[in-house]
Amino acid sequence: MTAPLLRVRGLTKRFGGLIATNHLDLDVGHGETLALIGPNGAGKTSLIAQLQGDLTPNGGSIAFDGRDITGAPAHRRARLGLARSFQISSVFPEFTLTANVAVAVQAGAGHSFRFWRDAAADPALVGPARQALDSVGLGGLERRAADVSHGERRQLELAMALAMRPRLLLLDEPMAGMGREDSARMTRLLQGLKRSYAMLLVEHDMNAVFALADRVVVLVAGQAIASGTADEVRNDPAVRAAYLGKR
Amino acid sequence: MTLAPAAPPRASSATLIGIAVLVVALALVPTVSQALGNPFLIKIATRIVIFAIAAVALNLVLGFGGLVSLCHAGLFGIGGYVLGIAAAQLDGEVSAALLPATGELAVVLPLAMAVAGLAAAVMGVIALRTSGAYFIMITLAFNQMLYYVFVALQQYGGEDGLQFNAALTLFGHPATGRVPFYYGCVAALALVLAGMQRLIASRFGVVLRASAQNERRLTALGIPPLPYKLAAFALSGAVAGLAGALFAASQSFISPSAMSWVQSGDLVVMCVLGGLAYVAGPVIGAGAFVALEAVLSGWSVHWQLAFGGFIIAVVVTLRGGLIDLVRIAARGGRAS
Numbered sequence: 001m002t003a004p005l006l007r008v009r010g011l012t013k014r015f016g017g018l019i020a021t022n023h024l025d026l027d028v029g030h031g032e033t034l035a036l037i038g039p040n041g042a043g044k045t046s047l048i049a050q051l052q053g054d055l056t057p058n059g060g061s062i063a064f065d066g067r068d069i070t071g072a073p074a075h076r077r078a079r080l081g082l083a084r085s086f087q088i089s090s091v092f093p094e095f096t097l098t099a100n101v102a103v104a105v106q107a108g109a110g111h112s113f114r115f116w117r118d119a120a121a122d123p124a125l126v127g128p129a130r131q132a133l134d135s136v137g138l139g140g141l142e143r144r145a146a147d148v149s150h151g152e153r154r155q156l157e158l159a160m161a162l163a164m165r166p167r168l169l170l171l172d173e174p175m176a177g178m179g180r181e182d183s184a185r186m187t188r189l190l191q192g193l194k195r196s197y198a199m200l201l202v203e204h205d206m207n208a209v210f211a212l213a214d215r216v217v218v219l220v221a222g223q224a225i226a227s228g229t230a231d232e233v234r235n236d237p238a239v240r241a242a243y244l245g246k247r
Numbered sequence: 248m249t250l251a252p253a254a255p256p257r258a259s260s261a262t263l264i265g266i267a268v269l270v271v272a273l274a275l276v277p278t279v280s281q282a283l284g285n286p287f288l289i290k291i292a293t294r295i296v297i298f299a300i301a302a303v304a305l306n307l308v309l310g311f312g313g314l315v316s317l318c319h320a321g322l323f324g325i326g327g328y329v330l331g332i333a334a335a336q337l338d339g340e341v342s343a344a345l346l347p348a349t350g351e352l353a354v355v356l357p358l359a360m361a362v363a364g365l366a367a368a369v370m371g372v373i374a375l376r377t378s379g380a381y382f383i384m385i386t387l388a389f390n391q392m393l394y395y396v397f398v399a400l401q402q403y404g405g406e407d408g409l410q411f412n413a414a415l416t417l418f419g420h421p422a423t424g425r426v427p428f429y430y431g432c433v434a435a436l437a438l439v440l441a442g443m444q445r446l447i448a449s450r451f452g453v454v455l456r457a458s459a460q461n462e463r464r465l466t467a468l469g470i471p472p473l474p475y476k477l478a479a480f481a482l483s484g485a486v487a488g489l490a491g492a493l494f495a496a497s498q499s500f501i502s503p504s505a506m507s508w509v510q511s512g513d514l515v516v517m518c519v520l521g522g523l524a525y526v527a528g529p530v531i532g533a534g535a536f537v538a539l540e541a542v543l544s545g546w547s548v549h550w551q552l553a554f555g556g557f558i559i560a561v562v563v564t565l566r567g568g569l570i571d572l573v574r575i576a577a578r579g580g581r582a583s
Binding site: 076078083084093094095104116117118119120 | 450460
């Protein structure tokens, strides 16, 4: 068996007395969609932040495609193929949608110490940016990111991640704050992407989780208490007690 | 508060026409001055153009990079002293081990830019580790250190400043005539504006503007902001140094008073007054600032009171600075 794409071992993160991640082991296989669920405060976003490089863990290791990245800075991880979409939309508000995604394309196109050519008229940047916007259903929308709706900004987040040509998508609640209709659309969108990318999906929307995930890991107090298919996890008594509610 | 309203993604033809009109208008000043028989006008216009170069330089980091730097007068002064010390050596009054004794602008202006740029890079390495109010405080502290270094350098005139009599040349031709020197300054401003306009729209400019809006996002996309901010800071410092050297050349004199932190603040005011979002905004700001200073200070010693009122009025009514007036006028002209 080949090594998994992402391999997390003994990962630990403490904020003072609070343990956000507690000796966590986690694997994401090539092409796998792993959903991470758990109650609020379980440490899901902290885990994503450690994987992406925004937070430094206190212990443990993270390997990506066989390479140890535990101490690698965030921008290097991004270049290796780890793309994060943020729980709270994080975009460049003053740029147009195309310009937002073009920054992501530019990041993957070598250094940016290029001082002369007009970047907004560079087909090598604008072309792939438009393509990524098309693929998330935002094609032809030429507005500033500050002026689009919440749902559209969530789609923009995804387009930016895709434009990085990632190998693993770290999706932190892509449906956060969306209405039912938008959620369903985003779910269909992610289903279409499933074949092309490995994903680590943090999500509260159980319909989306059950529709998308190959495997579900349940995180409670920084520890994985269960792992399996959606149905296995759904019927796991420990999970029912801790998470799905005591019925 | 977002300090960096990003420029339009593309250098629109309107922006380029605006820059061209501005430069042509400035180039006409000697003609107007002669027609009116008022040589004082050129003196004011020279001052406007030189401070416009400095403010445009500052606006690269302030308006587009979101970095409120209060050390640009210090960098301006370094450029001025490079020229001053190089030229004063021809008089035999001073000596410097590291600088050539020359009044040739083709040598000394690039040198002034290099020294100021290097100084900006060194300060930037430290200051750019911080952000927000801390960045402002560190650059302010650097500015005051530079100021007191030149106050303490008695061999270069200390607090009294450094006067030089040597005639400056450009490619061997005398460059001291008031009108030719003015044209030279306008040409320098035009080059700086054109270069900045390209820079802002380039990939480098995109990264700089993106870093001002959302540094965390930029990092997550795979671009570390620091090297780009540092390069912008050094470049900004180099151009501020050019302005300082022209300033020293324009009056055959440079003193520490040109590098006090109040001057740094004035440069920030010029940028905000003119408009942070456009490369040419600070030119309008510098024009308004220097012209009002000249007019109002002729009326009353308390001119700064009126000046303060003017700044407040502009900032409250025109959120994009004085350049908004130009845009409103242009739009009105097109509509009618």
